[in-house]
Amino acid sequence: MNKVILIILISVAINGCKNNDNQEKRVPVAKAGNEILYYDEIPALVTEGITPNDSTAAIRNYINKWAKRELMFQQAKANLPADQRIDIEKQLEETRLNLIVYEYQRMMMLQKMDTIISREELENYYSVNQNNFVLTSNIIKALFIKLPVETPGLNRIKSLARSNKQKDFQELESLCFQFAEKFDDFNEEWITMDRLSLEMKEEISNQENFLKRTSFYETSDSISVCLVTINDYRLRGTLSPFEYVRDDIKRIIWNNRRIRFIQDLENGIYNEALKENGFKIY
Incomplete structure (x- = not known):
């Protein structure tokens, strides 16, 4: 050796x-x-x-x-018994066939399938299929801030967090950059209320009532203070905002295109074989 x-x-x-x-x-x-x-x-x-x-x-x-x-x-x-070996060979051949076909389909999709999805197409799909986009969770647009309880100027930060003025938000950002443990601005995206509960480490038993009566919320323990400003919300059972499901719609449309492309590819190859006598049934 x-x-x-x-x-x-x-x-x-x-x-x-x-x-x-x-x-x-x-x-x-x-x-x-x-x-x-x-x-x-x-x-x-x-x-x-x-x-x-x-x-x-x-x-x-x-x-x-x-x-x-x-x-x-x-x-x-x-x-191994002969029947098991035969079964394994069949499985290997099936796997080999599927892998070759998959790679060919993928190559053809990369070369020829249209992957551009316009906003108009997304919005049209959303409009026609609204029954498929009913919310199963409460969602919000909110600002979440977590600060140490001994943060200097804590009352000023609370006041700024309640404000809708842009100059106040800029001051709030500056102060939170210095003192906050977390500063998550979810005003440009929808998040679930469950996610906010995890951030606060506090279970909200009746989310619907909470959202209907709350625009600003504060909770604390001996270490931290959490501030939440809720700027918009949608309740479960209502229609999802377009922005919340846009990526899902894009995936659905792309997958539908992929299925149609593969079906057309298979049918094209099949019909060509029939025309050229490359396929017959005995």
Whole structure:
């Protein structure tokens, strides 16, 4: 074994200086049952900077793993019942067929399928399929701030958080940048009320009533103060805002296109085969 590994190490050193165009005869390295491991099948385990001892250990480990796997495979192949082997071969052939077909379909989609989805198409799908976009959770647009209880000017921050003025928001951002543990502005996106509850670490038992009567909320413990300003909300059971489901609609339209493209591709190949007598039923 050590002699073989030494030969491999020398070969690596020599081949590193040779032109790859000059390929020598394959060199056997190990044999397990009827299978032979060749030098060119061993991955690049010897890299620059690795010590000779580490190189030897890496190669020996690879050869031993290869031998164990190969011997186990040969043992299993020799002892499995014939019907199981036939079933495995069928599964392998089916997997091979599916993989080749999948890669071809993917290649054709990349080359020929239209992937541009306009806002008009998104909005039209939303309008026609509104029954599919009913909210199952309460959602909000909100501002969430978490501060240490001893934050300087805490009352000023609370006052700014209640304000709708842009200049007050800029001052609030500046103060929170200095003192806040968290400052999450969710006013440009919809989030679920459940997510806000997780942020606050507080369970809100009746979210609907809470949202209907609350625009500003404060909760605290001995360490932190959480401030929430709710600027908009939608209740479960009502229609989702377009912006909230836009990405979902985009995925639906894309997937529908993909299905139609593959169906058209299959039908085109099938019809061409019929026309060219490349398919017949006996």
